[in-house]
Amino acid sequence: MLLDVTGAPLAVIVFDPAATTEHRGDALLVHGFTGSKDDFAPLGPLLAQRGYRVVTFDNRGQHESSHSADEAAYRVPALAADTAALADALGIERPHLLGHSFGGLIAQRAVVDDPGRWASLTLLCSGPGANPRRGNYEAIIAEVGSKTMAESWIGDREAWARGEADPEMLKRRWLATDPRSLEVHARELMTAPSLVAEAAATGIPAHVAFGVTDDAWPQELQREMAADLDARLTVIPDAGHCPNTENPALTADVLADFWDSVSPR
Structure with a gap:
């Protein structure tokens, strides 16, 4: 469905627990770079079975959400x-x-901006701020500046999609995305300051989780972030950078167990 949010529509999916399942709480899931709400399609129903109403959405400029004429709308704040x-x-x-x-x-920015709004913070295969591994982002900026989205799909990206579960969705998503959003997001990923100290100061219950072979942010940096947040740390087996699609059953248990532990009884 489309919901008007801050003046323009965002594409949203809600996974509701069954009427016979105890409603234990709600969760908002925010996707990553070049991603969409569909990245949580394997995970959402499993969390709903555990009693959590799950909401996920396409970030502005991505897939089925509206584009913006103002590039500031694509920045983290x-x-x-x-x-x-x-x-x-x-x-x-x-x-x-x-x-x-x-x-x-x-998610870190949302917590720092209004900590009383959220029950907990989970960082899944993320980092404290800018990713020191910059090469992929620099390549994306160069690519979207010199090619159309259709042109940049053909080649390695199209070949990669053929090995994924839903290549047609991946193609639709790529073609529907505003290339300016990709450029802004890539620059944010190269320059974003760490908000870990500010997030830790809120006292919000926190959880850091990543796949055992995750190679986006260095794992040592993710472990340090967990320590700085006084967060639960979980390493998810049989998964890399996307445990939500690579091992959704175990990832759902890991997330729901944490939420259960910090939810009021």
């Missing part, structure tokens, strides 16, 4: 404001907040 406004639009009070990869930077 504006995306964090979108996340909070979406919770308001759905009437959700104090949901758990999860950010995957780039979504973790958005």
